[in-house]
Amino acid sequence: MNDNLMETRHLSNGTTLNLYDVSRRQGADRWIVTMEARLDIPVTEDALPPEPMNGLPLASVRDVLGPRVVFLSRRERVFVPDDEKDDILTLLRDEFCANAIPYLANPVFPTRFIIKQYREVQQKKALQQAVAAATPPDPT
Numbered sequence: 001m002n003d004n005l006m007e008t009r010h011l012s013n014g015t016t017l018n019l020y021d022v023s024r025r026q027g028a029d030r031w032i033v034t035m036e037a038r039l040d041i042p043v044t045e046d047a048l049p050p051e052p053m054n055g056l057p058l059a060s061v062r063d064v065l066g067p068r069v070v071f072l073s074r075r076e077r078v079f080v081p082d083d084e085k086d087d088i089l090t091l092l093r094d095e096f097c098a099n100a101i102p103y104l105a106n107p108v109f110p111t112r113f114i115i116k117q118y119r120e121v122q123q124k125k126a127l128q129q130a131v132a133a134a135t136p137p138d139p140t
Helices: 058-065 082-104 109-134
Strands: 004-010 016-021 030-042 068-081
Touching: 004 082, 016 082, 030 082, 030 109, 058 109, 068 082, 068 109
Parallel strands: none
Antiparallel strands: 004 016, 016 030, 030 068
């Protein structure tokens, strides 16, 4: 897949939104037109709430999530003719920016997204541990 950076926007909450064209051909003269938005959120003291994740220190949160988390959103249209590809891509970008940027630029978005990602990783680990504990050992 070829990621072509279309636009970079610096949001008011200090994050940077990158918009990519990740479209691909679908047959000889058709496209799957895809616009992908990626928002890198550094896992820093500033991005964590005053009482982060039940009192866990930043180092513990970073051990689970790494130095950054990425918000990812895709908008896609299928079976687009060659001559409409650029217009559709522009439409997808404009609609995304009009609807999502006010939400993504909110000062609390990075904190809430980090908390959400942390909880999801912890839930996934707990589920994997429960499955491993419930799986009988292989007798062979």
